[in-house]
Amino acid sequence: MRPRTLNEVVGQQHLVGPGKIISRMVKAKMLSSLILYGPPGTGKTSIASAIAGSTKYAFRKLNAATDTKKDLQIVAEEAKMSGTVILLLDExxxxxxxxxxxxxxxxxxxxxxxxxxxxxNPYISINPAIRSRTQIFPIHPLSISEMKIAVKRALTDSERGLGKMPIKLDLDAEEHLLTATNGDLRSALNGLELAAKSTDPNEDNIIHLTLSVIEESVQKKIINSDRNGDAHYDVISAFQKSIRGSDTDAALHYLARLIEAGDLISICRRLIVIAYEDIGLANMPAVQRAVTAVQAAQQIGLPEARIPLADVVIELCLSPKSNSGISAIDSALEQVKAGGVGEVPNHLKDAHYKGAHKLGHGNDYLFPHDYPQDWVAQQYLPDRIKNAQYFHPKKNGRFEQAFGNQYWQLKNAQKKGLYQQPHNH
Structure with a gap:
């Protein structure tokens, strides 16, 4: 059922539809090299085949991982002799x-x-020399309606499809075929063909494809089973952003996809990052409970680990949020990297060695525990950045509000230089 022209391509109408860029390239006979980037079974090879069919150019297919430089040389020689060759280079x-x-x-x-x-992702995984000579086009998973069109074609096409076979596909079986393969048309058509060719006709000579037959013939497509794939990192990103955005159902959805991929390591690592980065000072007990839930999940393993993970994801979604902690350290790092450091004040320098006092190290240090409430005003930052402020407390939870109040009280007292005489010992 591979498309022979662009008109036969199912889906990807943002590229091959009337008036769209690939369609225009073919019509104008102004083809340029391109990269098609997307999940398996969504039409990358089909589009390449259809371009070749629409232009009548020779079409060759190689695999970058398994085919050799000699195979490329053969294609190049053919191109010298016959003119333009369209080369589909998989992987x-x-x-x-x-x-x-x-x-x-x-x-x-x-x-x-x-x-x-x-x-x-070609912007990450493909050499810039190749990227600079190609146009990059994203390919998307097919929708249910697009998959349905392709399945109908396969059932009715008697030349290249299953049209010569007396097939009856139940509605619930069709629905499972379209949904279980998650936009991967190749998997759907392979499953349909296996079901049709492995099912005996009934007494009416009809090949009846029921839900149970399709379930046995279609391998459910596992979402993001490739833990190193680009799509997997997209799910991890969406997981964090859903928690940050307080969308509980979306966060649980992406958690389920990560669990289905069996990637407990990424889940646990990301949850701890989320807890400290996005909830942080607004709800420190929730942060600690996230750490505890991760420890529990690691100890009991999947599938039971889904229980503490779900509990803590829900809590983090519904918790007050604050990023003042990460903002504070990033602000400090930015200044340090820009050269904003300065010399450590003499009274803070190490004085635990003979002769330190002669250098003035530690001589004027005020020991906070010698003062009421164990605090005394004195300068801690280097002179050149003594007025720097990195921490900007928010008021998104009672914990951070309390931290913020304390921060400003100490900051104001420090500015006033208020301190009392030390206790007598």
Missing amino acids: IHRLDKSKQDFLLPHLESGRIILIGATTE
């Missing part, structure tokens, strides 16, 4: 330097029009 993110160096002059001459296909 282009795994193209090594030797193959890349061979390809570059052929791309620049236009003899080879490269269509790279990858599931990895």
Whole structure:
């Protein structure tokens, strides 16, 4: 059922629809090399095949990981003899330097029009030399309605599909076929074909595909099973942003996807980061409970770990939020990196060695525990940045409000230089 022209491509209408960029490139016969980036089974190879079919150019398919430089040389020789060749290079993110160096002059001459296909983010995983000579287009999972069109075509096409077979596909079976494969049309069509060819006709000579038949024939697509894949990091990002945004149901959804991928390590690491980064001083007991929940999850493992994880995700979603802690340290780091340091004041320097007092180290240090309430006003920052302020407390929870009140009281007292005489010992 591979599309022969752009008109047969299902989905990706933002690229191949009437008036859209790939459609215009084909119509104007002004093809340029491009990279198609998206999940498996969503149409990357189909688009490449359809471009070749629409332009009548020779079409060759190689894999950057498994095919050799010699295979590329064969394609290049063909292009010299017959003109333009469209080369679909699967897993282009795994193209090594030797193959890349061979390809570059052929791309620049236009003899080879490269269509790279990858599931990895090309801005991260593909060499800049290749990126700079290609246009990058995102490919999206197909919608249910788009998948339905493709399945209907497969059932009715008697030349390339299953149209010659007397198939009856139940509605609930079709729904499962379309949803369980999560926008991966290749998996859906493979499952449909397996079901049709492995099911005996009934007494009416009908191949009846029921829900149970489709369930046995379709392997459910596990979301983000590749823990190193770009999409996996997108889910982790969405997980944190959902908690930060206090959307409990969205956070639980992304937690479920990470659990389904079996990535307990990423979940635990990210939850602790979220607790300190996004909840922080607004609700320190919730932060501690997040650490406890992570420890419990690590101790009991999956699937039971989902219970403490769910509890703490819900609490973090519904908790007051504050990022004043991370903002404070990042502000301090920014100043330090910019050279805003200065010399440590003499009274704070180490005085635990003979002769330190001769250097003036520690001589005028005021020991806070010698004063009422164990506090005394004195300068702690270097002279050149003595008025720096990194911490800006918020009022998003009673804990941070209390911290903020204390911070401003001490800050104001420090400015006034108020302190009392030390206790007599």
